[in-house]
Each structure stands twice: as C-alpha cells, then as structure tokens.
Amino acid sequence: MKINHINWFLMAGIGILSFSCTSDLEIEPIELQTLEQVFDQQDSAGVNANRFLADTYRFLPNTGNRVGGDFLDAASDDAVSSNPTNTSVQQLATGSFTADSYQDNLWADYYQGIRQASIFINNIDRVPLKGNIENGTPLNRVWKAEAKFLRAIFYFELLKRHAGIPLLGDKVYQIEDNIELPRNTFEECVNFIVQQCDAIKDSLRTDPFNLTDYGRPTKSAALALKSRVLLYAASPLYNGGNIDAQNALVGYTNFDATRWQLAEEAAKELIDQNLFVLEPDFNNVFISRNKERIFSKQGGNNTSMENNNGPVGYSSGVNNGRTSPTQELVDAFGMANGLPITDANAGYNPEQPYEGRDPRFYATIFYNGAQWLSRAVQTYEGGGDKPGGTKQQTKTGYYLRKFMGNFENSTNYSNVNHDHILFRYAEILLNYAEARNERLASPDAIVYQAVEAIRERAGLSPFALAPNLSKANMRQIIHQERRKELAFEEHRFYDVRRWKLAETQFNLQLHGTLIFQTGTGILRQPNPILKMNFNQKMYLAPIPFSEVIKNPNMMQNPGW
Numbered sequence: 001m002k003i004n005h006i007n008w009f010l011m012a013g014i015g016i017l018s019f020s021c022t023s024d025l026e027i028e029p030i031e032l033q034t035l036e037q038v039f040d041q042q043d044s045a046g047v048n049a050n051r052f053l054a055d056t057y058r059f060l061p062n063t064g065n066r067v068g069g070d071f072l073d074a075a076s077d078d079a080v081s082s083n084p085t086n087t088s089v090q091q092l093a094t095g096s097f098t099a100d101s102y103q104d105n106l107w108a109d110y111y112q113g114i115r116q117a118s119i120f121i122n123n124i125d126r127v128p129l130k131g132n133i134e135n136g137t138p139l140n141r142v143w144k145a146e147a148k149f150l151r152a153i154f155y156f157e158l159l160k161r162h163a164g165i166p167l168l169g170d171k172v173y174q175i176e177d178n179i180e181l182p183r184n185t186f187e188e189c190v191n192f193i194v195q196q197c198d199a200i201k202d203s204l205r206t207d208p209f210n211l212t213d214y215g216r217p218t219k220s221a222a223l224a225l226k227s228r229v230l231l232y233a234a235s236p237l238y239n240g241g242n243i244d245a246q247n248a249l250v251g252y253t254n255f256d257a258t259r260w261q262l263a264e265e266a267a268k269e270l271i272d273q274n275l276f277v278l279e280p281d282f283n284n285v286f287i288s289r290n291k292e293r294i295f296s297k298q299g300g301n302n303t304s305m306e307n308n309n310g311p312v313g314y315s316s317g318v319n320n321g322r323t324s325p326t327q328e329l330v331d332a333f334g335m336a337n338g339l340p341i342t343d344a345n346a347g348y349n350p351e352q353p354y355e356g357r358d359p360r361f362y363a364t365i366f367y368n369g370a371q372w373l374s375r376a377v378q379t380y381e382g383g384g385d386k387p388g389g390t391k392q393q394t395k396t397g398y399y400l401r402k403f404m405g406n407f408e409n410s411t412n413y414s415n416v417n418h419d420h421i422l423f424r425y426a427e428i429l430l431n432y433a434e435a436r437n438e439r440l441a442s443p444d445a446i447v448y449q450a451v452e453a454i455r456e457r458a459g460l461s462p463f464a465l466a467p468n469l470s471k472a473n474m475r476q477i478i479h480q481e482r483r484k485e486l487a488f489e490e491h492r493f494y495d496v497r498r499w500k501l502a503e504t505q506f507n508l509q510l511h512g513t514l515i516f517q518t519g520t521g522i523l524r525q526p527n528p529i530l531k532m533n534f535n536q537k538m539y540l541a542p543i544p545f546s547e548v549i550k551n552p553n554m555m556q557n558p559g560w
Contacts, residue, residue, distance in 0.1 A: 039123040046129045046139070053120055053143055056150055057215070059113030060297040061157055063420040063490060064403070065308045067092075067104055071323055071400070076492040077508055078329040078483070079400070080530050082321050082392050093506070095533040099542035099560045104161070107544050110154040117151035118172050120144070137203050145203035149217045149225070152196040153422075156229055159189050160494055161541040162557065163238070164249040167192050182553040183543075185248040190233045197226040208275060208294060215419075221295035223270040224423035230266045231431045234259035234438070235498035243539050244558040250540060260439040267432035270294075276425035278457040283363045285424065286403045287416045294428070297420040303413040309400045310413075311366055312393045313384030314373050317413045321385070321393055323400035323488075325365050327511040327526065330398060332483050333361035338460040340480075353524070359459035360484050366399035368515050368522075371408040380515040380522070395529050396512025402488050426485055429453055434478045443474040454481055497539050506534035535559075 038048045065071060068088030070081045075092035086096075088103035097103060121144055129140040158165045166181040167189060173179050184192075201222040208218045233239065233252075240255030247253075270276075279285045279292040289296075303317065310319035331341060336356050339346035347356060354367050366372060368379040378384040379397045386393050405416035433450035437443050448465060451474075455463035465477065482495055496502045510530045516523040537559025548554050 035119075035123060039126045041126055041128065044128050044130045046124075046127045046143070049120070049124055049127045049129075049143070052116075053124075053147060056113060056116045056120060056147065057297065059109060059116070059154060060150065061153070061420065061422060061490075062297065063422075064305060064418075065322060069308075069322060071488055072104065072490050072493050073488045074323060076496065077326060077505060077510060077532065078487055078492050079323050079325045080395055080510060082324045082394055084390070084392065090530070093530065093532050095535060095538055098545070099548070099556065100545035102541055102544070104541065105544055106157065106161075107547065110158050113154045114151050114168060115172060117147040117154070118168065118170055120147040121151075121170055122172060133205055135202075135206050141203050142205065145200035146217055148196050148200045149204065149222055152193045152222075152225060155189065155193055156225065159186075159193070159229075160232060162543055163251060163540050164189050166554075180551045180553050183249050183555055186233075186238060186251050187248065190229060193229050194226055197222045197229075209291060211289070214289065215296065215298040217295055220270060220273060220275060221423060223266065223273075224294045224428060227263065227266040227270060227428055227431050228423070230259070230263040231435060232494075232498050234263045234435060236500040237498045237539055241500045243536055247558065249555060250557060257439065260435050263435035264432060264439055267428050267435060270428050271432060276428075278426060278429075278453060280457065282360055282458060283402075283406065285426075286421065287405055287418075289417060289419070292425045293419075293421055294423040294425060296422060299417075299419040301415040301417055303405075303415060305403045305418050306405065306407070306413045310404070311372060311377050311379070311385040311399045312391065313378060313387065314375075316373050316411055321399055324394045324396040324512065324529075325398040325400060326396055326529070327398075327513055328508070329483070329487065330361070330365060330367070332480060333358040333364070336460060338455060338462055338464075350524075358484065360487075362401070364400070364402045364484075364487055366401045368397060370401070373407055374409055374411055380517040383515075383517070386515075394512070396527070397515050398512065400488060421489070426454055426457075427491075430478060430482050430485065434475075434482075437471060437474050437478060440471070442471050443469055447474060451478060451481060454485055458485070500539070502534050502539060503536065506532050506538075508532055 033048065038052045040048055043049070067075070069083065070087055070089040071079060072089065073079050074081045075089040080093070081087040081089050091097045092103050124140055124144050127140065129138070131139045133139065133142050155165070155167070164183045164186045167184045201219045204222060205213055205216060205218045208220050238251035239259050242251035242253060244250055245253065276294060277291050279290045284290060285292050307318040308320050309323045310317070310321065312319050312321040334340040334357070335346045335348060336358060337346065341348040349355065354369065362370070366377050368377060370377045377399070379386045379394055379399070382388060385399070386397070403418065405413065407413060429450045433447050437447045440447070452463055452465060469477070479499065483492060486492070496505045509528050510532060512527045512529045514525040514527045516525070537557070540557045542560035543554060543556050548556050
C-alpha cells in the first residue's frame with residue numbers, strides 16, 4: 001500500500017504532496033515521514049506532531065545579516081554595506097533590480113511555511129493528545145493555535161512586501177488542483193490576519209516568560225502581530241495614499257480615519273495586559289531574555305553578531321565590520337538632554353560630536369574613540385579599524401554596535417544571546433502613540449505618556465516633551481523615536497514606505513565622515529558614500545516574475 005510522505009516541492013509558490021514508500025520512523029527526517037506517522041492516532045503525547053510543528057517555526061523571519069550577508073537596514077538611509085561589491089542591499093537602495101531579481105524575495109519560503117502550517121492545522125485533531133495548558137485549554141487546541149499564528153505571520157511578511165497576495169485558507173493544494181490563483185485584495189488579507197489573531201489569542205499560552213515554552217507564541221504575541229498589521233493598514237501608503245488609487249490589491253481605495261482607531265485599540269489591548277515592561281538597560285534588551293520581549297525566534301547563544309559586524313582591526317576573534325551606519329543616522333540621535341543636535345539650546349559641539357549624546361547612540365553605533373575590547377575604536381584614516389586597502393571596512397567612519405555583548409573592557413568575545421526578536425514592548429508603545437496621535441486632532445496626555453516612556457528608558461534627562469505640540473510636530477517626534485529606538489530591527493525600510501515618505505527620504509545622498517588624525521588634533525570631513533534612488537513603484541516589492549509568468553491570474557504590482 002502506498003502511504004503519503006510529506007516531501008516539499010513548489011508550484012506557483014505553493015508546495016504539492018508527493019508519494020513514495022515508508023521507512024523507519026526513528027531515523028527518517030521529519031519531511032520524509034508519512035502523515036500517518038506524524039499524526040499518529042496512537043500517540044497521546046503527540047511526539048511526532050510536535051516535531052512537525054517545531055519544524056514549521058524555521059520559516060519565521062530572521063533578523064540581522066540576512067540579506068546577502070547584510071542588514072535590511074543597509075538598504076535604507078540608516079546604513080550601507082561595508083562590502084566593496086555591488087551588494088543586494090545596495091541594489092535595493094538604488095533601485096537597480098527587476099521583478100526577476102528582487103533581493104529580498106521570500107515568496108516561496110513563506111508559502112512553504114503556510115502550507116506546512118495548514119497541513120498541521122488540518123491533521124492535528126487526529127492525534128489523541130492528552131493534557132491542558134495553564135488556562136485549561138486542551139493541548140491540541142493550543143498547538144493548532146500556534147500553527148495558525150505562524151501562518152498569520154507568514155502572510156503578514158508577504159503582505160508588507162507585496163500588498164495583496166493569494167489567501168489559501170486551510171486548503172492544502174494537491175498536484176491535480178488548479179493553483180492558478182488570483183491575489184486577494186489588501187483589505188481581505190488584513191482582515192484574514194486580524195481575524196486569525198482574534199480567533200486564536202485565547203487558545204495560546206498566557207505566560208510569555210515561561211522559559212520552558214520560550215519561543216512559542218502567547219496571547220501577547222498574537223496581539224502584537226495584530227497591532228503591527230493594523231498600524232500598517234492605517235498608514236498613508238495603504239489608507240488614502242494608494243499608489244494605484246482604485247486598485248484594491250495594493251491598498252484601500254479610500255481613506256478611513258477609523259483604521260487608526262483600530263490600530264490604537266489593538267496596541268492598547270496588549271498594553272492593558274500589564275505583563276511587559278521596558279527593560280531598564282537598553283543594550284540588555286537584545287542580549288538577554290527579559291520582560292520587554294514579546295516574541296522571538298530562537299537564535300541561541302553565540303558570537304555571530306560580533307563576528308559579522310565588529311570593527312575590523314581587532315585580533316581577538318573574527319570581526320568582519322559588515323555594517324556601516326550613515327552620518328544621517330548618527331545625526332538623528334539627539335543629545336542626552338532630549339534636544340536634537342540642530343537645536344541652539346542642545347549644547348552640541350561639532351568639535352566633540354560624540355559627547356553628551358542620547359544614550360541609545362552609544363548602544364547603537366561604534367564611533368572613533370568608542371571603547372571596545374579594551375582599546376579605543378580607530379576609524380580615522382589609516383587607523384586600526386579603517387586601515388585602507390582592499391580589506392572590508394567601514395565606509396562611513398562608523399560601525400554597528402547594537403545587539404552585541406558588553407565587551408568594552410574584555411579581551412575576547414564570549415557567547416551571548418542572539419535571538420531574533422520579532423516583537424518587543426517598545427514597538428507596541430510607539431504603535432499606540434502613532435495611531436492615537438493620528439486619530440486625534442492634537443496629541444493628548446496619553447500620547448505624551450507613551451512617547452515619554454520610551455525617552456525616559458533611553459536615559460534622556462529631561463525626557464519630557466514640550467507641551468502643546470501640534471499633531472504634525474508629535475508625528476515628527478514619533479517618527480524620529482522609531483528611527484532611534486528600533487534602528488536595525490527591520491522597521492526603517494518599511495516605516496518610511498508606509499508613511500509614504502520614501503520618494504523624499506530614500507532619494508537622498510548618504511554620507512559618512514572622513515576623520516584625519518593630525519599632530520594638532522582631529523579633522524572631520526563629510527564624505528558622500530551612496531546616492532539612494534527611489535521611485536513610486538518601489539513602495540511595493542514586485543510579485544516574483546516566475547509567479548506572474550506561469551499564472552495568468554497573478555496580477556503584477558503597479559510599475560513592475
């Protein structure tokens with residue numbers, strides 16, 4: 001008798017099931033097991049089903065050096081790649097790509113994850129699982145909710161890139177099925193993801209700090225995803241600023257202010273759980289498991305971030321210096337007194353530009369003179385960390401510091417936590433502030449409180465904002481706080497797009513600083529490093545050319 005195996009192939013981005021003979025379960029990889037083996041009707045512990053679900057987690061987004069070895073943020077105005085070649089992120093930043101060569105094309109990966117999650121959802125009830133979680137929910141219902149959460153994230157990752165995409169529901173397509181599916185509208189996709197979050201939130205685990213289940217979604221994770229989805233949906237790119245006004249695939253065909261209210265309410269629901277706090281030490285957020293993290297993909301304890309991005313002149317360990325933050329990002333960090341460096345009262349001294357800055361600057365950027373591995377970073381021309389020649393090194397005079405362990409006074413790296421943090425509480429506060437500010441005629445005390453909480457944790461003194469700010473002024477502050485607080489967490493690339501500011505912000509000349517150490521002191525000189533190029537079609541990623549060419553019902557995004 002032939003038995004179904006779970007082998008993976010892709011057709012139109014959607015996997016199909018193949019068939020072959022069985023082999024021993026204990027030595028067979030999960031992808032080669034039969035449905036009967038995975039969803040064993042005699043397995044009350046659900047050992048193999050749990051393995052199958054755990055395997056689905058590998059499709060969750062990665063962060064860090066994931067786009068051709070670079071941060072996605074190096075395709076924004078916050079950084080460039082230190083790699084001297086024409087990197088993937090440089091092509092994204094300059095618009096030198098086509099529908100056939102988009103450098104962050106994860107269409108097939110996420111549809112494979114969607115398919116695997118749906119197989120689990122359709123089959124887990126065959127397993128006679130015993131036991132409940134802490135709130136009394138049966139385990140099979142919890143696991144099914146987890147799979148639906150994963151599937152919802154996969155859909156959102158596609159949505160934020162491409163806008164409307166084909167929704168498959170719970171159907172698992174077979175080789176004989178018609179898979180020439182059209183795209184669903186943007187609104188249908190948003191509604192589906194939100195409905196999934198609402199449907200599963202009370203079936204998920206409730207304790208986000210239980211290390212036994214760390215990495216599995218809780219109710220809070222579902223609420224965080226809902227918050228992000230609705231914030232995007234309310235934003236100008238989709239809500240009143242559709243780049244193809246009557247094309248429902250790429251956004252709403254009208255403006256509706258209540259979309260901001262829905263985004264506000266979603267963030268508030270999570271805040272009102274009173275489970276999360278801002279970690280007092282900003283740097284600690286990223287190197288320890290703490291009560292600011294809402295949901296992470298496990299990355300383990302290692303030195304990968306340090307090895308990939310550390311300043312290149314150190315002999316201790318591997319330091320590839322891959323990421324060069326721009327002068328534009330450096331200038332976005334104001335002073336410790338909360339004022340921007342352009343404010344006459346800020347106390348900024350261009351002769352000592354790194355003194356007295358927003359503490360998040362020191363946690364995010366390596367600058368000339370910063371302490372690391374028991375010596376000062378040297379990014380002056382000919383210095384240890386900018387030696388010249390063909391070696392990969394900073395292009396801007398800066399290196400990325402964020403996400404690394406506290407090795408200022410060490411002589412070697414040691415393993416630290418490098419999970420992929422997908423949602424954290426600071427984002428939710430900023431989501432809440434943005435949505436509420438956009439809904440109101442002018443910011444109220446609640447908007448102030450959310451933004452000031454971020455600034456207070458950052459260590460700004462005073463952290464309080466000026467009273468009686470206009471809606472537009474508060475919007476600008478929120479945009480700036482997101483840039484500083486969430487730098488290199490894959491928000492900037494999409495924030496500037498959803499605000500529909502990319503035609504201005506991503507058409508800039510980016511700069512670094514040339515630093516010369518002379519006998520009489522330090523000289524600094526602005527240094528143009530990359531001219532970004534952005535046109536309207538780049539607000540949305542193209543549907544992969546391979547999908548459009550083989551599916552007559554797959555409509556391409558405008559301009560591609």
